[in-house]
Amino acid sequence: MTNLIQEGSKVILYLGYNNLHVIKAKANEVYQTKFGALKHNDLIGKEFGSKIICTKGYVHALSVIPELWTLALPHRTQILYMADISLILLELDIKPGSIVIEAGTGSGSLSHSIIRSLRPNGHLYTFEFHELRSNLARNEFEEHGLSQFVTVQHRDVLSNGFEHENIADAVFLDLPAPWNAIEHVMKVLKKTGGRLCTFSPCIEQVQRTCQRLHMNNFEEINTVECLRRIHEFRYQHRSKIRFTADQNQEEIIDRKSNKREPDDDDGDEEEETTTNKKLKNDSEATTKRQPQETESTLTAIGPLVMPGHTGYLTFAYIKQE
Ligand SMILES: C[S@@+](CC[C@H](N)C(=O)[O-])C[C@H]1O[C@@H](n2cnc3c(N)ncnc32)[C@H](O)[C@@H]1O
Structure with a gap:
């Protein structure tokens, strides 16, 4: 290329x-x-x-590489981002030669990363029941030179299943009711064993999915929430704090030179005036101090604003024979 x-x-x-x-x-x-x-x-x-x-x-x-495409693509749906995507690819063990099933295709954000991981001899079958979305995704894969690694099908997977049987190493579901697709998932996964991941924003969806997975003898069921915290490293310039005698001395001299001791016989009014003057003198002393030296310190700054919850990823494994 x-x-x-x-x-x-x-x-x-x-x-x-x-x-x-x-x-x-x-x-x-x-x-x-x-x-x-x-x-x-x-x-x-x-x-x-x-x-x-x-x-x-x-x-x-x-x-167009998957990381950039995920950030730049035209949104037709909610999409998955790199924090979740990276964990999905790892936990589903998607590698060159893998056969992967995905539903729904949505905006094709995850699909691009899956395709990169399974090429040159694997294949992604991706299903989408919204016809326009499936056509747009197919066009994009073609424009990006990925057509030979992906088949986009316009299909409702809950009603009609995945069409194929015993072919997939891994299945990924980003659907509102993934638990209703579990029986179809069992048919499409290889009998020798395969992995499943579902993505759901709400914990109630996760509960129903886990119950159905357990009923159907899936093993190693676990759910994770993946949050990304980006730390910025930068130099911060701060005034050096000096505790030397010299500096204290400097301060005392400044204050003394402006000080007027109150007379014992002075009344309250006089006392108050003197106190005010002392305060004023103190602040003048402060401004008279030499400008302080600065030093640079390398600091790590945690995110002040952080994207929060996206969804829960539930992983499971099944060996049927
Ligand atoms: C949130 S989007 C998927 C986003 C995708 N993971 C991405 O990263 O771009 C969910 C998609 O599933 C599709 N969908 C919902 N139910 C479906 C079903 N029963 N069969 C096929 N697709 C379905 C929706 O039309 C929608 O496009």
């Missing part, structure tokens, strides 16, 4: 963190970005990964 952007190539434009745009390169077209106009002709013939100059800045032109 060429690493050059060609007429018709899909390109992910990286404008900044969380600011990705998807375009298709087309000769003589112009795309407007916050960094000004981007001429498609400046893209065509360049290597993926290149920096492309716009009229008021630049962007990076990146290829």
